[in-house]
Amino acid sequence: MSLYHETAAILTAAGPNATHGGSLKSRIFKDKSLKSPPAQVYALALETSKWSAILKEVVEASDLLKHERKLTPALSLLLVHDLLLSKSGIALPATHGLRVSIERHKARLNSEFVRARIRRKCATLDALRTQVEIGARGGCPVHPRWIRVNTLKSTVEEQLATTFKGWEVVESVAEVIQAADAFDGQGKKGKKVIHIDGHIPNLIAACPGVADFTKTEAYKSGKIILQDKASCFPAYLLDPRPERDGDVMDTCAAPGNKTTHLAAIVHSRVEDNKAIVFDGKTGKKGNKKKRGEEEQKGTTTTTIFAFEKDPHRAKTLQKMVKTAGSDTFTVVNAGKDFLKVNPLDAKYRNVGALLLDPSCSGSGIVGRDDAPTLHLPSAPSSSSSSSSSSSSSSSTNTNTKANPKGKQNNNKRKSPPTTTGTTETQEPPAKVLIDDDGVAIPVSSQADLEARIASLASFQLTLLQHAMSFPAARRITYSTCSIHAGENEHVVLRALASDVAKRRGWRVLKRQEQVEGMRRWDVRGEAEAMTLEEGITTEGVMEEKEKEKEEVRDAVIRAYYRDDGRGVMGFFVAGFVRDGTIDDPVYLLDGVEQQQQQQEGEEEEEEQEDPEGPFVRDEQGRIVRDENGIPTLKSTGKKAVDLKELEGDEESSVEYRIEGQEEEDEEEPYQRDGKGNLVRDDEGLPVLKEGRRWKVVKGGKGQKAEGVSDESEEEEEGSEDGDEWGGFDD
Ligand SMILES: C[S@@+](CC[C@H](N)C(=O)[O-])C[C@H]1O[C@@H](n2cnc3c(N)ncnc32)[C@H](O)[C@@H]1O
Structure with a gap:
């Protein structure tokens, strides 16, 4: 099959992947049955779709399909596109039937094309090209190619002298955007212009479509990273500083744009004259060295812990x-x-800053729907000789998503209807919601969409609260590439109202406390999103507190995919801080010590992930206990508590008292042998003098076989079947 047949099949969704849906690009690149190079098929399909409204007029006005009955509408568009607009013409041998069938109408097709241009009031072909480009986007803004210079490996200066050699540096992002639609007189689109961003350090906006940066040496060697400006906000806002924040955690890290951004920032903050060598393999921090002595890149006092749930994405x-x-x-x-x-x-006891960028609806992402609507010429019916009426024409949207307004373009991701508090477009729901992990979720109604957002929001809030519970944490950023208030402002409000936030003193990072570039970014939270839905209590955190509400609104940062000259994707980020005096010293840090001891020689992961808890259970799921009520640990096969050690174990939460014994009693209650040693029973418990009995006053459900009464048995009865054993702290 020729390039033209294969592309026509893709465009009219008749190809092998027709039922797979997804963007034009993914359909083409995933189609393993294609014989032609996918990049060529994609370029032809995309360009023809952009021009299809004009080409349809040309094909219909020249009666091409009437004269060439073997041509389909899609084939005719593709061939006429290449005849009129491709520098090298139709990519078939001169004698090929398809090529011949078009070229014999060349003069007519050319003159209809000129007429179509004039009808559009374009003096030149370049003017028409610009109009087509703008039209193909349906008025959606151009998105610059954002490039972050990785300061671990390079500098902006070095990149200006190499990757961007010969590029003109302009004053604003708006100029970069304008340049994107300019043509050079030879059909070449765009101009070599860049702008050095004024908000995020080491970030460059380049005119899109001029160069493929993924082919450059700088990209391949990690000197530059292609990352949207808005996606740079979280790491920059977190502003991790080794001396203040210690270790850093990126909680949802793949593919790693923000992890590597954090790394670059951390590295740039390392004290000038000294650093601690970190061994990435063993996780050990070694000797302090003078910075001058240490040539190794990445030498820093800080460890970045990056987590990624999906093993496949983790490889990336x-x-x-x-x-x-x-x-x-x-x-x-x-x-x-x-x-x-x-x-x-214990590994995370120094984690002072966490970046949380969880999975979200991805509704702010630009360029997912990358195919403009395809306008197909009408096929001549057997009874009619001409079909030039545009009303009879068909138009095929190559996307799987709805295009209710019949816009010529679909280049922008369709914004699904917003949930409460957003001000984006109020279009009917998209049929498929592609989240930021690339997962397509069918969304057939407003209710579907709201349910999806609610479920994402609940997962996002859980993650945020978990981040808030790290003992040494003082700073957190929470971000999404969603435009929905439900995933953004509402998650922030709920997090602030949560127990963990209140207990540990978390609050928003106020605008005036933010890093300079973020302070100056003037797109902030949405006022109408600052109230939660009825029925959700904020426990006084927001209600009646207009000033605080405004402070939170001004603290959170938004970005929109809009034609406003900013050239960014839809995004949201909020910073949280706490001063650290509340709650952690005793309760949490003690916990760290205990955890550290418990972990020695144990398979920590197994224990954490066992939903049944740490103790051995019988077939009915009941914890198996010995006669003293003491369970056995799965991890060691040993008793959870060794009674023999109890006497000297001041840390144990089980307290045994001797019935009738007052604290001020001076008389020794234990029996001693002739050498003055305590007399012990078979289980090692000291034997009491006659008339004395043991009793458990706190914790434990143990019944000492002899001499130990268990008054607490009744009240603890219910814990037997519970997940937690009520006896000792675990
Ligand atoms: C929005 S993406 C992160 C993008 C990344 N921060 C970046 O800038 O390159 C969300 C990622 O979080 C991962 N993820 C979701 N839930 C997670 C969890 N509970 N723990 C760790 N990773 C998770 C997803 O697999 C996905 O790769």
């Missing part, structure tokens, strides 16, 4: 971290669920 993360040169101080936890990370694990 690992690769990116390595290419970016941050693997020497980044520990990638591949396939690890952040929710299962124990905040009290």
Whole structure:
């Protein structure tokens, strides 16, 4: 099959992947049955779709399909496109039947094309090209190609002298955007212009479509990273500083844009004259060295812990971290669920800053729907000789998504209707919601969409609260590439109202406390999104507190995919801080110590992930206890508490008292042998003098066989079948 037949099949969804849906690009690149190079098929399909409204007029006015009965409408568009607009013409041998069938109408097709241009009031072909480009986007803005210079490996100066050699540096992003629609007189689109961003350090906006940066040496070696400006907000806002924040955690990290950004920022903050060598393999921090002595890149006092639940995506993360040169101080936890990370694990006791960028609806992402609507010429019916009426024409949207307004373009991701508090477009729901992990979720109604957002929001809030529970944490950023208030402002409000936030003193990072570039970014939270739905209590955090409400609104940062000259994707980020005086010193840090001891020689992961708890159970699921009520640990096969050690174990939460014994009693209650040693029973418990009995006053459900009464048995009865054993702290 020729390039033209294969492309026609894709465009009219008749190809082998017709039922797979997805964007034009993914349909083409995933179609393993294609014989032609996918890039060529994609370019032809995309360009023809852009021009299809004009080409349809040309084909219909020239009666091409009437004269060439073997041509289908889609084939005619593709061939006429290449005849009129491709520099090298139709990519078939001169004698090929398809080519001949078009070229014999060349003069007529050319003159109809000129007429179509004039009808559009375009003096030149370049003017028409510009109009087509703008029209193909349906008025949606051009998105610059954002490039972050990875300061672990390069500098802006070096990149200006190499990757961007010969490029003109302009004053604003708006100029970069304008340049995108300019043609050079030879059909070449765009101009070599860049702008150095004024908000995010080391970020460059380049005119899109002029160069393929993925082919450059700088990209391949990790000196530059293609990352939208808005996606740079979280790491920059978190502003991790080794001396203040210690270790850093990226909780949902793949593919690693923000992890590597964090690494670059951390590295740039390392004190000038000294650093601690970090061994990425062992996780150990070694000797302090003078910075001048240490040539190794990535030498820093800080460890970045990156978690990624999806093992496949984690591979991309690992690769990116390595290419970016941050693997020497980044520990990638591949396939690890952040929710299962124990905040009290000693490894994380120095984690002071966490970046949380969880999965979201992805409704702010630009360029997912990359195919403009295809306008097909009408096929001549057997009874009619001409079909030039545009009303009889058909138009095929190559997307799987709805295009209710019949816009010529679909280049922008369709914004699904917003939930409460958003101000984006109020279009009917898209048929498919592609989240930021690339997962397509069918959304057939407003209710479907709201349910999806609610479920995402609940997962996002759980993650955020988990991040808030890390003992040493003082700073968190929470971000999404969603435009929905339900995933953004509402999650922030709920998090602030949560127990963990209140208990630990978390609050928003106020605008005036933010890093300079974020302070100046003037797109902030949505006022109408600052109230939660009825029935959700904020426990006084927001209600009646207009000033606080405004402070939170002004603290959170938004970005929109709009024609406003900013050239960014839809995004949201909020920072949280706490001063650290509340709650952690005793309760949490003690917990860290306990955890540390308990972990010695144990398979920590197994224990954490066992939903049945740490103790051996019988077939009915009941915890198996010995005659003293003491369960056996699965991990060691030993008793959870050794009674023999109880006497000297002041830390035990089980307290035994001697009935009738007052604290001020001076008389020794235990029996001693002739040498003055305590007399013990078979289980090692001291034997009491006659008339004395043991009793359990706190914890434990143990019944000492002899001499120990168990007054607490009745009240603890219910714990027998519970997940938690009520006896000792575990
Ligand atoms: C929005 S993407 C992160 C993008 C990334 N921060 C970046 O800038 O390159 C969300 C990622 O979180 C991962 N994820 C979702 N839930 C997770 C969890 N509970 N623990 C760890 N990773 C999770 C997803 O697999 C996905 O790769």
